[in-house]
Amino acid sequence: MNYVHRWIDGSAIDLPVGKVVCVGRNYAAHARELGNDVPDAPILFIKPSTSLVPMAPSFSIPTDQGEVHHEIEMALLVGERLQNCDAEDARWSMAGFGLGLDLTLRDIQNELKKKGQPWERAKAFDGACPVSGFIDSRGVSWKQSIEISLEVNGELRQRGNTTQMLFSVFQLVAEMSRVFTLEPGDVILTGTPPGVAALRAGDHFCARFGNTLKVEGDVVSR
Ligand code: ZN
Secondary structure (H helix, E strand, C coil), rough: CCCCCCECCCEEEEHHHHHHHHEEEEEEHHHHHHHCCCCCEEEEEEECCHHHCCCCCCECCCCCCEEEECCCEEEECCCCEECCCCCCHHCCCEEEEEECCCEEEECCCCHHHHHCCCCCCHHHHCCCCCEEEECCCCCCCCCCEEEEEEEECCCEEEEHHHHEEECCCHHHHHHHHHHHCCCCCCCCEEEEEEEEEECCCCCCEEECCCCCCCEEEEECCC
């Protein structure tokens, strides 16, 4: 089944499915939990369009490649082409907001880091980016403070607030647009708060975006 972007009511969004532009260590507390330095410039990487899958009612994980970590993140859906934009342009060019999981094969990523190799095997595999439906952001005023959280099997694993980001949402999009042209239908992930941990097939998750969006579902094996 091919992935298409959807609004929270389930209807299809009339935008193509593009790349996913991501940031590493955008919450200082998460950088520290993995023993990393807090960066001066955002650490950017890309997941291909083939990594996108719906988060609910279920998504699958590889079960033969070591630990698969959940990283819950606020996701943005790009509505207009952006190149070298400023934060204000970035704000008005988003089509929607939602939640994404930056699934990470942590054991493999640690091996790759040791060898100085790129992270794609750990973060860009098929299905590595489950996303929720999007909230239409046109005509909606942007709140500075949004809490995102992830529960697994009823236990709170991750909780963070957009005010704790090292690079604020639209500053980050502007910086991304200086490196990668952002096109309608691209997705942006804005970094994960602390509490990343392993997912297992059979887990039940519940992800929240403020009071506006709640996504529940199951983790199944690939
Ligand atoms: Zn991440």
